[in-house]
Amino acid sequence: MAAVVGVVSGLQLFSPDLLRAVPAWVALRHLRRLCLRPGAEIAPADLFALSHEVKSISEFWSHSWRGRLSAKLCLLLMLKNGGAAVCLGTVAALFVAVLSYQDLLPGWYKAARIEGRFDGEVKTSPWAILSGLIVASLTLLLWRSRVLVFLDQICIHQGDAGLKAKAIVQLGAFLKNSRKLVVVWDPTYLSRAWCVFELAAFLHTHNDEKPAQVVVKPIVFAPAVFVIAIGGVLLMAFEICLPSHNLFTLMRALYLIAWGLLVAHLLEDFWRHADVAEEQFRTFSWQSVTCDCCSMNHLGPNGEVIACDKEILTRCxxxxxxxxxxxxxxxxxxxxDSFLGPITRGFPLGYSWQLGANSYLAWGMANMFASRAHAGAGEFTVVVPIYCVVWWLWLAPIQYFTLGLIARWIHKKHAEKLSRPAACAVTFTRYFGYAMNCGLPHLYQRLLQMVLDQISAALVFAFTTFSWALVAYHMWAKPSK
Structure with a gap:
């Protein structure tokens, strides 16, 4: 026991051939196979052969196997392939928009729903936004990220007891030789001894790095990003395809509010998970974490006595x-602080993830730009890139930021014992706040377009919303206490 503790706590790599990693796309393919065929038998030697010896590990993926695998897969796909998906989807949308402008793709004419003094028809079609969605989706699923990652099920031999034991006792050394720790968090994470050990070992061995390269992503991020992206694509498709009739305008407004409420519900779920993590940290006790060996009473498959992992980790x-x-x-x-700070400060999903989820704005506005340019709409065409920058880079992100603040307040109120009138007031405030957050920017944009010329309206809209976004973020973007 003492020798094992010495190896684990010493953090020295005694067997460099066991420091292994696998390209991220191979690890993701393996997780996808586990999701699609959960009962399928995979030879441990074949899994181990997917990895190879490395000098260092780019990313150590830390997660609990007790968590929902499908959600983890979606999250990791977004983390590793999301950037490429957004870039290629945007390039595809812009390319197809050019084809639409050149009359090389079919379309139909409809009265333009353009605020101001434009009475003509525009040729419209959804091809740009659809091509962006299709290319981005295929890239998300099929992109081959070559970042070298450590996934325990592949990089530790699961069929050779000797190799497995050697690798496990050197796990601390593997973490020392990892440049980044990626924590895929779910509510079971802090209850697992090895997960807590991985987090502690990485922070201990990277103590001189300020801050340590720890990326924490809760699995609830995945459904939120999906709903934002797909809901946004549908909204832009309605804007492009539906006739310019008051009934359809009302339908779009109702859809916008319903979509905003769904996103808000997901953000409330996010804060529930954040509070679970907060409570787990506040009451953390090493004695309460569990190991598989303890659940099996320290008996192997054949009844032999096995060492207690938790006892070894305790000594380390x-x-x-x-x-x-x-x-x-x-x-x-x-x-x-290292764990909760990144997920409770600022934008709920992180600014870069917000930009990725909102890329549908660029795809849809590429459609609008092509339609207006084809119709010779002049200044009505020039303002489209301005509105695209405004909505994509700061207005939509600050709307989700505000939704997150409201969702957090609602979550805290639900945890209190409120009287019936107070609960009704909270419910009314909840829906009123969500509706105003979704609708006010659109009403403000429409008002400016009615009283100013198009270019002046766009510039005033850009300046005022940017100023508001800066003030709101610096006032309210504070870490959890």
């Missing part, structure tokens, strides 16, 4: 931090 943590109590205090303070 005592060597690193001085005592179990010191480690628990570290988890409740600095580890908590």
């Amino acid at each position: 943590l005592n060597q690193w931090f001085g005592s179990q109590e010191a480690f628990e205090n570290r988890v409740r303070t600095s580890v908590r």
Whole structure:
């Protein structure tokens, strides 16, 4: 036991041939296979052969196998392939918009729903936004990210007990030789001893890095990004395809509010998960975490006695931090800040993820630009790129930021014991706030277009909304306490 503890806590790589990694696309393909065929038998040797020896690991994927695998797969696909999907989808949308402008694609004419003094018809079609969606979706699923990652099921031999034991005792050394720790968080993460050990070991071995390269992504991010992206594509498709009739305008407005409520519900779910993590950190006790060996009463498949992983890890943590109590205090303070800070500060999904989820704005406005340019709409065409920049880069992100603030307030109120009148007031405030957040920017844009010329309206809209976004973010973007 003492020798094993010495190897684990020493963080020295005694077997460099066991420091292995796998291209991210191969790891994602394996996870996809597990989701599609959960009961399929995969030879451990074949899995191990997918990895290869490396000098260092780019990303160490830390996760709990007790969590929902499909949600983890979606999250990791977005994390590794999302950037390429957004870029290629946008290029495809712009290319198809050019083809539409050149009359090389079919379309139909309809009265333009353009505020101001334009009475002509425009040739419209949804090909740009559809091509952006299709190319982005295919890229998300099929892109081959070559970032070298560590996924335990592949990089540790699951069929050779000797190799597996050697790799497990050097897991701390693997973390020391990893440049980034990617935490795929779900509510079971902090209850698993090995997950907590991975987080602690990485922070311990990268203590001189300020800040340490820890990326925390809750699995609830995946459905939120999906709803934002697909809901936005549908909204832009309605805008492009539906006739310019008051009834359809009302339908679009109702859809916008319903979509905003769904996103708000997902953000409320996000804050529920964040509160679970907060409570887990606040009450963290090493004694409460579990290992598979403990659940099996430290007996192997054939009845043989096996060593307790938790006992080994406890001794390692005592060597690193001085005592179990010191480690628990570290988890409740600095580890908590490193973990919760990135997901409770600022934009709920992170600014770059917001831009990716909102890329449908660029695809849809490429459609509008081509239609108006084809019709010779002049200044009505020039303002489209301005509105695209405004909505994509700061107005839509600050709307989701505001939705997140409202959702967090609602979540806190639900945790309180409220009287019936107070609960009704909270419910009314909830829906009123969501509706105003969704609708006011559109009404403001329409008002400016009615009282100013198109270019002046666009520039005033850009300046005022940018100023509001800066003020709102700096006032309210604070980490969780």
